[in-house]
Amino acid sequence: MVGFKCADIGMKCGFAINGGSSKEEVLQEAQVHARVAHGMATIPPDVAAKVSSAIH
Numbered sequence: 001m002v003g004f005k006c007a008d009i010g011m012k013c014g015f016a017i018n019g020g021s022s023k024e025e026v027l028q029e030a031q032v033h034a035r036v037a038h039g040m041a042t043i044p045p046d047v048a049a050k051v052s053s054a055i056h
């Protein structure tokens, strides 16, 4: 299982994904969350890299 916590990339945010089936799926969910909750229309490359390394 794959998970991600927004707090892991330094956001003051309680959002977490648990039990994703793949890193790609979790990354996609994280992108939707970033757009909806954090107003990021597109994910800057440095943030994407942080998210990618925070997914475990």
Ligand SMILES: [Zn+2]
Pocket: 006, 011, 013, 014, 015, 033, 037, 038
């Ligand atoms: Zn968040």
